[in-house]
Amino acid sequence: MSTPSAITLREVTKTFRGNNGPVEAVRGLDLDVRPGEVVAFLGPNGAGKTTTIDTILGLAEPTSGTAEVFGLEPRDAVARGLVSAVMQTGGLLKDLSVRETVAYTANLFAQPRPVDEVLSTAGIENITDRRVGKCSGGEQQRVRFAMALVPDPALLILDEPTTGMDVNARRSFWEAIRADAERGRTILFATHYLEEADDWADRVVMVRDGEVVADGGAAEIRARAGGRRVSFTLPQASDDALAALRALPGVTTLEGTGERFHLVTGDSDATARHLLANTDAHDLQITARGLEDAFVSFTSSQTDARSTESNRTQGATS
């Protein structure tokens, strides 16, 4: 018998009743996460990430479609301690100490992991007597992480766990998560920090308007977004000169302000050759496109096209 997927979502839709009529938060979303994968779940505000996560945790019932966690109804999987979550807010009593908080959670499970072990995995073994209310935002997230580890869940879900942390706190938080994941835990996390997806996930799933718009390794998604960015300085660029650049083979976008321009091209060699041979462009810089570029092209292509046009006009007239 084959091992069931950690997460299976089939044609999941979720419609809320909003003030101005129904809101389709999730629209026919399919997702399979294999055991042991570390998956980043990305999307602009309102894309449906939290609603999807709530569905996986059994907190929201799909309007249609099915959700399974390790082959079970999400609520059953949660009840069996197979899945737990680190949410962004809530769930902490500020007058309890860090140790009391985790020990209290351990009382809720038949076979909890030892409290000292989870405190150490979460990297808070030296602040166990501190009151939760006195902990920094990053430390409180580690307390939530420790609580989530108590049932030793096969699947850990994190919804924007590092929002508000500084760069160092975020890095060490993810180091703790990743070290824990090395032991085989499946992880799905939502984030607005694209570099977290790049640095820590095996796989990136991008959603827009309640649908999956890209799914693959970070490198693969960057490659699918295609092209390279060529930046250059071009003094007194006329409208005609910029129109000619936009019409070059392989060029997909051109933007810029003042004298500095950036274009995306499928053939950076030919574009660079043209700029140097036929224009006054100088200070050329050619870079691979990042996950952020891919995110913009997968999640907001129409807006992108409009802003490119207005930036171009701005650049030409300034």
Ligand SMILES: Nc1ncnc2c1ncn2[C@@H]1O[C@H](COP(=O)(O)OP(=O)(O)OP(=O)(O)O)[C@@H](O)[C@H]1O
């Ligand atoms: N309980 C609710 N009632 C009405 N509309 C809701 C409800 N929950 C979510 N929505 C709407 O559903 C859409 C998706 O929301 P969701 O919170 O899942 O997005 P998200 O990707 O998590 O966004 P963010 O990145 O801002 O957290 C949004 O338009 C939101 O306003």
